[in-house]
Amino acid sequence: xxxxxxxxxxxxxxxxxxxxxxxxxxxxxxxxxxxxxxxxxxxxxxxxxxxxxxxxxxxxxxxxxxxxxxxxxxxxxxxxxxxxxxxxxxxxxxxxxxxxxxxxxxxxxxxxxxxxxxxxxxxxxxxxxxxxxxxxxxxxxxxxxxxxxxxxxxxxxxxxxxxxxxxxxxxxxxxxxxxxxxxxxxxxxxxxxxxxxxxxxxxxxxxxxxxxxxxxxxxxxxxxxxxxxxxxxxxxxxxxxxxxxxxxxxxxxxxxxxxxxxxxxxxxxxxxxxxxxxxxxxxxxxxxxxxxxxxxxxxxxxxxxxxxxxxxxxxxxxxxxxxxxxxxxxxxxxxxxxxxxxxxxxxxxxxxxxxxxxxxxxxxxxxxxxxxxxxxxxxxxxxxxxxxxxxxxxxxxxxxxxxxxxxxxxxxxxxxxxxxxxxxxxxxxxxxxxxxxxxxxxxxxxxxxxxxxxxxxxxxxxxxx
Amino acid sequence: xxxxxxxxxxxxxxxxxxxxxxxxxxxxxxxxxxxxxxxxxxxxxxxxxxxxxxxxxxxxxxxxxxxxxxxxxxxxxxxxxxxxxxxxxxxxxxxxxxxxxxxxxxxxxxxxxxxxxxx
Numbered sequence: 001x002x003x004x005x006x007x008x009x010x011x012x013x014x015x016x017x018x019x020x021x022x023x024x025x026x027x028x029x030x031x032x033x034x035x036x037x038x039x040x041x042x043x044x045x046x047x048x049x050x051x052x053x054x055x056x057x058x059x060x061x062x063x064x065x066x067x068x069x070x071x072x073x074x075x076x077x078x079x080x081x082x083x084x085x086x087x088x089x090x091x092x093x094x095x096x097x098x099x100x101x102x103x104x105x106x107x108x109x110x111x112x113x114x115x116x117x118x119x120x121x122x123x124x125x126x127x128x129x130x131x132x133x134x135x136x137x138x139x140x141x142x143x144x145x146x147x148x149x150x151x152x153x154x155x156x157x158x159x160x161x162x163x164x165x166x167x168x169x170x171x172x173x174x175x176x177x178x179x180x181x182x183x184x185x186x187x188x189x190x191x192x193x194x195x196x197x198x199x200x201x202x203x204x205x206x207x208x209x210x211x212x213x214x215x216x217x218x219x220x221x222x223x224x225x226x227x228x229x230x231x232x233x234x235x236x237x238x239x240x241x242x243x244x245x246x247x248x249x250x251x252x253x254x255x256x257x258x259x260x261x262x263x264x265x266x267x268x269x270x271x272x273x274x275x276x277x278x279x280x281x282x283x284x285x286x287x288x289x290x291x292x293x294x295x296x297x298x299x300x301x302x303x304x305x306x307x308x309x310x311x312x313x314x315x316x317x318x319x320x321x322x323x324x325x326x327x328x329x330x331x332x333x334x335x336x337x338x339x340x341x342x343x344x345x346x347x348x349x350x351x352x353x354x355x356x357x358x359x360x361x362x363x364x365x366x367x368x369x370x371x372x373x374x375x376x377x378x379x380x381x382x383x384x385x386x387x388x389x390x391x392x393x394x395x396x397x398x399x400x401x402x403x404x405x406x407x408x409x410x411x412x413x414x415x416x417x418x419x420x421x422x423x424x425x426x427x428x429x430x431x432x433x434x435x436x437x438x439x440x441x442x443x444x445x446x447x448x449x450x451x452x453x454x455x456x457x458x459x460x461x462x463x464x465x
Numbered sequence: 466x467x468x469x470x471x472x473x474x475x476x477x478x479x480x481x482x483x484x485x486x487x488x489x490x491x492x493x494x495x496x497x498x499x500x501x502x503x504x505x506x507x508x509x510x511x512x513x514x515x516x517x518x519x520x521x522x523x524x525x526x527x528x529x530x531x532x533x534x535x536x537x538x539x540x541x542x543x544x545x546x547x548x549x550x551x552x553x554x555x556x557x558x559x560x561x562x563x564x565x566x567x568x569x570x571x572x573x574x575x576x577x578x579x580x581x582x583x584x
Binding site: 077296300302304343346359 | 516517519522523
């Protein structure tokens with residue numbers, strides 16, 4: 001019996017081992033045959049592709065450098081007692097985003113399309129995806145994903161638990177950003193709407209900024225306003241940030257980084273349209289800053305620097321979708337309107353008890369939507385769908401009819417619904433599970449000491465209460 | 466000791482930070498042994514200031530001021546008060562206050578000298 005038992009065992013083991021070897025061999029043969037299509041070595045490169053690679057990579061590095069821009073704006077607009085916490089959150093959304101997007105996000109966003117809803121392959125960039133083209137695209141999409149993620153940090157600043165921010169970062173980089181991203185950029189259903197050329201969003205007014213903005217709005221609503229933001233009668237009171245200087249540095253860094261964000265989105269150095277995109281980006285930033293400053297002066301009789309900073313960002317966000325398809329004068333109009341819209345949005349939200357310390361929702365959400373819509377008005381029919389060839393994109397004001405505009409409206413409505421709903425669910429579920437807001441004592445003391453063990457400026461600044 | 470206390474006074478002047486240089490100039494050449502300056506926060510009858518940040522106003526209840534502390538002999542007090550008042554004044558609310566207090570004892574830490582010889 002014993003002998004028989006062990007023989008059976010050996011036989012079973014043998015069969016299992018054989019099966020396993022066969023499976024491994026099949027998998028190996030499978031990836032081997034696919035690997036013929038993939039090019040991890042980069043042997044297929046030519047001088048032409050090399051120019052594209054350098055262009056896309058340099059632009060991607062610029063977009064990555066928008067991370068410190070966001071960090072400085074947010075830190076400058078909030079109080080010194082939370083600056084260390086804010087820096088940690090800004091570092092960690094890039095850390096978590098980099099890994100999560102590699103494992104899951106990229107596959108869902110850019111993998112082979114399933115019924116227009118999501119991508120289905122490319123997990124961990126294995127097999128066919130171990131390829132210089134795919135890695136280039138993955139890196140490009142990653143820095144955009146991390147931009148969407150970091151937008152939210154400013155809105156939930158000074159009161160969101162660090163742990164909640166880590167979990168939020170995983171969710172936004174694994175699901176929220178990649179899914180809507182797939183719909184517009186990954187061959188999903190919005191990009192194939194039978195209206196105009198389908199919904200378009202050149203560098204992500206919607207896919208990056210509106211996603212970040214509406215997730216931020218959801219987070220802020222779940223969290224509630226900071227202590228002291230409203231007086232006993234519910235009247236809004238400003239909580240001044242600790243460094244206008246840092247905030248200004250941040251805005252300059254973002255403005256500079258945007259010259260990678262927008263022109264790089266051609267993903268092709270051979271589209272000389274990059275010159276037009278760069279100038280349009282700059283014009284809208286300037287126009288957004290100007291209109292906001294003038295409104296501040298008119299409404300409050302002060303040349304409000306905080307609003308000016310937000311206004312410049314508003315212009316940049318708005319022009320991100322249309323920058324490749326419009327003329328310079330249109331970029332100025334788009335920027336001017338974005339400043340007005342941002343200012344109105346800040347006042348509107350503030351009056352309704354929504355405390356967004358850096359104006360993330362107003363800058364990225366409201367102006368992101370405006371950017372999407374503006375394509376449908378101002379696209380002038382001189383540039384195609386990431387292509388110098390037809391079909392060119394033409395908006396209402398250039399005789400293109402309302403079709404493209406309608407596609408843009410649909411995309412805008414979808415991004416609001418998707419980002420707000422998933423964002424709300426994420427923050428609400430975490431809140432039910434462990435409470436996402438720090439204790440009142442910790443909020444008053446500042447998050448730096450309780451969460452991270454040290455203030456940001458232990459030897460430098462007195463901490464006002 | 467009581468005798469000494471009557472002979473020395475401490476002047477505490479709370480003034481506008483931006484007038485400090487003027488006050489310092491005005492005190493030059495007057496007879497006083499030393500001065501301590503600190504940056505303080507406070508408010509008077511007018512109760513703070515309105516400022517604005519990102520389009521919304523907020524109240525600064527405690528505004529930054531400079532506090533000067535000077536210990537002098539009684540006979541030097543009037544000229545000190547004159548000089549400080551003249552140089553610190555702008556005529557607007559928030560110019561500050563000066564307090565004069567009796568001093569009981571003075572000790573020079575280096576030598577342990579007391580009172581007149583310590584001042």
